[in-house]
Amino acid sequence: MKYRQLTKEQFESLHEDFARFLATQSIDVKEWNQIKKENPKVAEEEMNVFSDVVWDDVLVKTNYVEHFSKTAVNLFKCDENEIHRIAIKINWDINLLEQKGFEWLMQNPMDNSVDIFKGTKPYKSERNLEVFDLIEKGSSISKGEIFEYFSQLIG
Numbered sequence: 001m002k003y004r005q006l007t008k009e010q011f012e013s014l015h016e017d018f019a020r021f022l023a024t025q026s027i028d029v030k031e032w033n034q035i036k037k038e039n040p041k042v043a044e045e046e047m048n049v050f051s052d053v054v055w056d057d058v059l060v061k062t063n064y065v066e067h068f069s070k071t072a073v074n075l076f077k078c079d080e081n082e083i084h085r086i087a088i089k090i091n092w093d094i095n096l097l098e099q100k101g102f103e104w105l106m107q108n109p110m111d112n113s114v115d116i117f118k119g120t121k122p123y124k125s126e127r128n129l130e131v132f133d134l135i136e137k138g139s140s141i142s143k144g145e146i147f148e149y150f151s152q153l154i155g
Contacts, residue, residue, distance in 0.1 A: 001048045003055040003132050011047070014054065021050050038124035059128040063137060070095050073105070075147040076139070078131050087117045109153055116154055152153045 011018060022032055027046075036043045069075045073096060077084040088105070091113045096102040108114065123130050135141065 002052045002129070004027060004051065004136070005048055008080075012065060013086075015053070018050055020044065021053065035039060055132060056128060058141075059131050062131055062141050064142045064147050065131065065139040066142045067137070067139040068096050068102075068132070069121075070097055072096070073146075074139070075150060077144065077147050077151075078108060078123045078127065080127065082120050082122045083130065084120045084151075085118070086154070087119075088150065089115045089117075091115065105147075109150065116150065118151075118154055 006014070019029070020135045022028070025046075027035070034044075035046070061080055065078065071094065073086075073088040074087040075088070087129045088130070090096065090105065094104060096105060109116070
């Protein structure tokens with residue numbers, strides 16, 4: 001397995017896609033229920049393959065991820081061959097996880113208490129695996145507005 005199996009909730013929300021996936025392998029509902037009952041290992045393998053297909057599809061389309069903590073923000077732009085990072089650290093008691101703290105940062109990005117670092121590096125392994133790792137460590141997929149805002153600010 002390349003990534004991780006989808007959660008029960010994710011499978012439930014993708015049940016129609018999973019049914020189509022099974023149909024491509026000539027497995028109908030009746031047969032699927034029989035496989036789950038009589039051969040759980042095969043059922044698990046099918047779920048793992050489907051999970052990898054879904055993750056690959058999501059990750060290929062992911063261009064930005066971001067991670068917020070109380071006093072820091074990590075913004076990533078995931079290009080084809082390299083990843084760009086903007087790290088923002090706030091040096092006073094503020095909570096960026098709250099709307100008020102986030103709004104303060106967006107209105108005062110050049111304040112003396114704000115440190116901004118920028119860097120770029122090539123991927124060490126496969127792009128999708130590195131993006132997946134960031135997501136598993138708590139990053140969220142984003143549209144990139146915050147990354148682009150700070151990228152233009154710091155040049």
